[in-house]
Amino acid sequence: MANNRGRIALIGRIGSGKTTLVQCLSDEYQKYKKTQQVTYTPLFLDTPGEFVELPCFRPQAINVTCDAGLIILVNSSTDCQNSVPPNFIRTYTRPVIGVITKIDDKQCNLKRSYRYLQYAGIRENEIVPVSAFSGVGIDDLKILIESVGLK
Ligand SMILES: Nc1nc2c(ncn2[C@@H]2O[C@H](COP(=O)(O)OP(=O)(O)O)[C@@H](O)[C@H]2O)c(=O)[nH]1
Ligand SMILES: [Mg+2]
Numbered sequence: 001m002a003n004n005r006g007r008i009a010l011i012g013r014i015g016s017g018k019t020t021l022v023q024c025l026s027d028e029y030q031k032y033k034k035t036q037q038v039t040y041t042p043l044f045l046d047t048p049g050e051f052v053e054l055p056c057f058r059p060q061a062i063n064v065t066c067d068a069g070l071i072i073l074v075n076s077s078t079d080c081q082n083s084v085p086p087n088f089i090r091t092y093t094r095p096v097i098g099v100i101t102k103i104d105d106k107q108c109n110l111k112r113s114y115r116y117l118q119y120a121g122i123r124e125n126e127i128v129p130v131s132a133f134s135g136v137g138i139d140d141l142k143i144l145i146e147s148v149g150l151k
Pocket of ligand 1: 012017018019021049130133
């Protein structure tokens with residue numbers, strides 16, 4: 001079984017921007033591809049949105065990501081639905097940070113995203129709003145990732 005200590009795992013609803021964020025952080029070409037399975041790269045562990053959206057898959061989500069060095073819970077600022085239960089991140093013994101995506105979008109609602117991520121148990125100062133399209137916030141995210149470190 002692969003050891004994920006050196007990887008950053010991304011979880012979040014379908015379409016929240018996890019794969020695009022991985023590509024952006026990896027400076028890869030942004031090309032849309034639905035994640036049907038858990039995808040491993042040397043630094044990232046990208047998961048399908050079904051993992052947090054469907055309660056029956058949630059144990060799977062925790063299983064494959066619990067030994068990651070860092071977990072990023074992704075929330076789209078355009079998403080008016082939440083499927084992450086209260087204090088979900090308390091299940092993890094590793095650091096978890098929150099990322100709010102798509103802040104370039106007209107439908108962006110930052111306040112709602114902060115509320116959802118804080119409801120999941122993430123502290124306000126461990127949440128970064130970003131746009132993978134414009135690049136806004138990506139440097140702040142890199143700084144937060146480095147300050148938290150891969151534990
Ligand atoms: N406006 C905007 N759209 C984004 C951004 N990041 C991702 N998207 C779009 O959101 C959709 C879902 O992105 P994807 O990365 O596949 O989400 P995933 O299901 O969480 O992996 C795609 O159409 C992306 O182009 C962003 O920063 N801004
Ligand atoms: Mg994906």
